[in-house]
Amino acid sequence: MxxxxxxxxxxxxxxxxxxxxxxxxxxxxxxxxxxxxxxxxxxxxxxxxxxxxxxxxxxxxxxxxxxxxxxxxxxxxxxxxxxxxxxxxxxxxKARGWWNQYPELRAMIEYVALEDIAKGVRTWQGAFVPGLLQTPAYAHALAVGNAEWEDPDEIERFVAGKMARQGRLADDTPLDLWAVIGEGALRQLVGGREVMREQLAHLVEAAELPNVRVQVVPFLAGSHPGLSSAFSIVSFAETGAMDVVYMETTSSTLWLESQADALSHGMTFNRIVRNGLVPQESIALIDGIRREL
Structure with missing residues (x-):
């Protein structure tokens, strides 16, 4: 680690x-x-x-x-x-990646560099919408709420960097994204009702991409393995290449790079998925929450 x-x-x-x-x-x-x-x-x-x-x-x-x-x-x-x-x-x-235009990404830079050459990402987030699926207004509201930034211009550049990441979902070799999201993340009014309506509509639209799968773990699922932490599993095209697990804490980022860690988190992800709704039901729930707003 x-x-x-x-x-x-x-x-x-x-x-x-x-x-x-x-x-x-x-x-x-x-x-x-x-x-x-x-x-x-x-x-x-x-x-x-x-x-x-x-x-x-x-x-x-x-x-x-x-x-x-x-x-x-x-x-x-x-x-x-x-x-x-x-x-x-x-x-x-030699720091030649596009992300170096955005020093505000800070500890995310290493992850973004890896994501840039990855084949797929499986991510579980219980508290907020994953970065690859965020709207600019939602990302901005998250950054303001985190109270990490003092300069509004830094927030704007940070958001711009996060939006630039999303190009991987639609480039010549698009990233395969499997995002599992807790229902609480969909109901938390990040930025207010209008921001959340836009964000939820964007989730529904993104789920229509052939390389994006969105699933929701509803409140009714009760206790499940994802309650204790959020994580992303990054996979690569090369035969035999090991997955890499990425986790964020309030003070640092963690990389789990052993085969045992990759297998363990892969099994945990699968158990979380089993507690979630199938994609069609997930989209119906997301759209239902949007309509409630």
């Missing part, structure tokens, strides 16, 4: 580097080699290999290719995916 503290600055490439290093570590262990063998192949120290596998240093393409060959990987497509990940990681370390 790793965390980032916004007061210490954010290394936006950390998760990407750890993911690449973790893939190479898995490949090395699968063929029974020690770090010393990898170090010899790279004419490097064992300490450097350890740093690479922990995602602490950027990886050069020749090093990635050499390690793939050492570990018996001959599939050029598989190697190409790792090379692309290494390239993306190097770019993130």
């Amino acid at each position: 790793a965390g980032t503290n916004p007061d210490r600055g954010v290394s936006v490439s950390t998760v990407l580097g750890r993911r690449l290093g973790g893939e190479l570590l898995r490949m090395r262990e699968a063929c029974g080699l020690r770090q010393a063998a990898a170090a010899e192949a790279l004419t490097a120290s064992v300490a450097k290999v350890a740093k690479m596998e922990r995602g602490l240093v950027p990886m050069r393409d020749p090093d990635v290719r050499a390690l793939c060959h050492l570990y018996g990987e001959r599939d050029e497509q598989a190697i190409g995916r790792l090379l692309e990940l290494a390239k993306t990681d190097r770019g993130r370390r």
Whole structure:
């Protein structure tokens, strides 16, 4: 588990580097080699290999290719995916992502960088509408309510950054989003009635996208596994790539990157889904609440 503290600055490439290093570590262990063998192949120290596998240093393409060959990987497509990940990681370390126009995103920057190359996201939110589905007015009202901002211009830039994220839902390779939302988030009057009417209408509209699934866990579900925390599970297209779990607290962000954590949260997500309404009934509930307003 790793965390980032916004007061210490954010290394936006950390998760990407750890993911690449973790893939190479898995490949090395699968063929029974020690770090010393990898170090010899790279004419490097064992300490450097350890740093690479922990995602602490950027990886050069020749090093990635050499390690793939050492570990018996001959599939050029598989190697190409790792090379692309290494390239993306190097770019993130140089802070070249669009999100760097929005320093107000702060601790979210690392997550946004990862979301940018993800295949899918499963998210559970009991208290508010997930960021990828928020309207500008709703996002603005949340930011004001959090009382984190003193400068109104900062709030506007923060909201603009959140809206820019939503481009992933409609780009050339759109993100698959499965959002499960607690009924309380739909009834909380964030920004007032008009803002919530607009937000709920937007949810109904977004759910019509082929890559977006929206479900609601109603109050009638009673106690369920999602009451204690909210989280997002980020998945990738590469075969064998592990999911990454992202959680926010009031003071930091948490990344859960082990296979055990990914499986555990995946099962928890599925249990939450079983307590929810099917998509058609969820949309009917959302629209019903909108009409009540």
